[in-house]
Amino acid sequence: MKIPYPIFSDQKILVLEKNDSQRTTLIMYLKVIGVGTVVEAANGHQALALLDGNAQEFDFTICDLRMDGMDGIEFLRAAPRAKIGRVIFSSAVDDELLSSAEEIVRGYGIRLSGRLSKPIDFLYLKSLISPVLNPQKAEYVYRKRLQFQCWTxxxxxxxxxxxxxxxxxxxxxxxxxxxxxxxxxxxxxxxxxxxxxxxxxxxxxxxxxxxxxxxxxxxxxxxxxxxxxxxxxxxxxxxxxxxxxxxxxxxxxxxxxxxxxxxxxxxxxxxxxxxxxxxxxxxxxxxxxxxxxxxxxxxxxxxxxxxxxxxxxxxxxxxxxxxxxxxxxxxxxxxxxxxxxxxxxxxxxxxxxxxxxxxxxxxxxxxxxxxxxxxxxxxxxxxxxxxxxxxxxxxxxxxxxxxTPRRVPNVISIPNISQLAKPDRGHKAFMWG
Structure with missing residues (x-):
């Protein structure tokens, strides 16, 4: 029986996973969560062909790193940025190698949402794509964002x-x-x-x-x-x-x-x-x-x-x-x-x-x-x-x-000012912040 999570019904997610069993599990979990559209591919070449022939943009792409023919990094380098949305790595590689992969992908201008270890944890998967459990994802998924403009x-x-x-x-x-x-x-x-x-x-x-x-x-x-x-x-x-x-x-x-x-x-x-x-x-x-x-x-x-x-x-x-x-x-x-x-x-x-x-x-x-x-x-x-x-x-x-009284040497007593200002968290930039 499907658990009702209506907040996910408008989401579109691309699942790119080499292993048939893992891919089936991921798709099942996403359907149980209530994700409206789930599209699958078994390797990078299939995914690129799918994106090339599909006009829709995905909110998230769950991407396996180790795949035959075209690995996850190669796929993300070639994939159209506007269509893949935020990326979640699904991989069993060690942390340091995964960290290097994340740094490479950020260099492509791709936004990363997190990483899933295998076997897949249902609740953690839900937290990565949930606008309720993760407000940062909500800002990405549901807020109408200004695309990069080539200002004159x-x-x-x-x-x-x-x-x-x-x-x-x-x-x-x-x-x-x-x-x-x-x-x-x-x-x-x-x-x-x-x-x-x-x-x-x-x-x-x-x-x-x-x-x-x-x-x-x-x-x-x-x-x-x-x-x-x-x-x-x-x-x-x-x-x-x-x-x-x-x-x-x-x-x-x-x-x-x-x-x-x-x-x-x-x-x-x-x-x-x-x-x-x-x-x-x-x-x-x-x-x-x-x-x-x-x-x-x-x-x-x-x-x-x-x-x-x-x-x-x-x-x-x-x-x-x-x-x-x-x-x-x-x-x-x-x-x-x-x-x-x-x-x-x-x-x-x-x-x-x-x-x-x-x-x-x-x-x-x-x-x-x-x-x-x-x-x-x-x-x-x-x-x-x-x-x-x-x-x-x-x-x-x-x-x-x-x-506000201070505690020395710990500074965590400084008040949170989020009520006073809500600027774009953005990425580090000139005046850059």
Whole structure:
């Protein structure tokens, strides 16, 4: 007898599984759950042919990795992104190999929903596709999402002129005291027709269109204006802003940014420039001059996404950084793999020997706090502490935080601000968050 789960009735799922028995079990489970449409394929070639001849888009694709002729990674590389939806790996390979496969597939621009071990666990399968049990999946499956737009330069220019790009702020907390020590400025596009657009939708286009300098300066001006509402009361909280190497290679930038900061009567020592390798600079000498002069004028410098960029160690040796910010991919991997923990510990040891502050981004769970305290990180940033929020919500968050007793060294008593702001979780991007 079918168990009624009406919330699944509109879902469409593609099952790609080599083993006949496993495929039959998966299909049976999905039908019991109440999934409206289930389509099956025994190998990658069959699945590609099916997608080629089928106009419908799937919400999820459950994909076996080990298949004859065309394995799961090959299939996902060739599959049309718009049709396969989120991907759930179904595999018996070991965790480290599966983790490598996930990293490869993310590089294809595919969204992963989770992994199923064999034999299949019915309840876990249900949780992966359930909009009730997993709100993140609900946002994907049921929210009408804006597809990636190829905005024109004119679209972006008009949005800049109309002030549609606004700063959001995400707090950074000291691991030892639990106190906020800074906020990162993150860009959001308040589109009149499409609502809030995540930075991944427009930052690369801004860079290629030559508009990234103007966006950065507009956000800096707006953010400094917002800080007037709390800066005098919380002078210990710094502001950090991401800067593309394409912006920093312009040797006129230090004077322009110093003029902006002075006009807002803010001490440059309270501002950190996060150098983010979203693109390779054409003029490395100009980049080096800009960051050196900014540091001479009092700005702090942070090497963002440390360990993942084109030349992190080279930059660390040549540029006057005060801080390294470890990419959240390392943070996520350290939750599961000892090897990643060893790498993180080495990063922290290197930073301490160079007298650099260490920031861990992507802190999402209470257990992360304990782990990264033990590894020796100085500062944490992530959804466990607070989501990115508007300037008005930040003022309220700081007020609540100030009135909330802290527990040392554990910082989990910091209030959850999800009621105050509901930005797109998105992926890490410029102003990028």
């Amino acid at each position: 330069k004119e679209d972006l220019s008009i949005a800049l002129r109309r002030g549609q790009f606004v700063p959001y702020f995400q707090p950074k907390l000291d691991f030892l005291t639990g106190a906020p020590v800074g906020v990162e400025i993150l860009a959001r596009w308040m589109h009149p027709d499409h609502g809030v657009i995540a930075p991944s939708q427009f930052i690369p286009l801004m860079e290629s269109a030559g508009l990234i300098d103007q966006l950065t300066e507009d956000l800096l001006c707006n953010a400094l204006g917002c800080t007037k509402k709390w800066y005098s009361d919380r002078p210990e909280i710094s502001i950090s802003i991401n800067a593309s190497p394409l912006t920093l290679e312009n040797i006129a930038i230090p004077n322009r940014w110093l003029a902006i900061v002075n006009a807002h009567q803010v001490n440059p020592e309270r501002i950190t420039i996060e150098v983010t390798e979203t693109a390779l600079p054409k003029n490395y000498r100009g980049l080096l001059e800009s960051v050196t002069r900014l540091h001479m004028h009092g700005f702090s410098l942070s090497l963002d996404d440390f360990g993942t960029g084109y030349s992190s160690l080279q930059q660390l040796s040549q540029m006057p950084f005060n801080e390294v910010k470890v990419d959240q991919s390392f943070i996520a991997a350290a939750r599961k793999y000892k090897r990643s923990t060893v790498i993180l510990r080495s990063m922290v040891d290197l930073a301490k020997k160079l007298h650099l502050r260490t920031v861990a981004e992507g802190i999402e769970y209470e257990t992360d706090v304990t782990l990264f305290q033990e590894l020796g990180f100085d500062v944490g940033q992530g959804f466990h502490f607070a989501k990115p929020m508007s300037g008005e919500d930040l003022v309220r968050w700081l007020l609540i935080e100030k009135m």
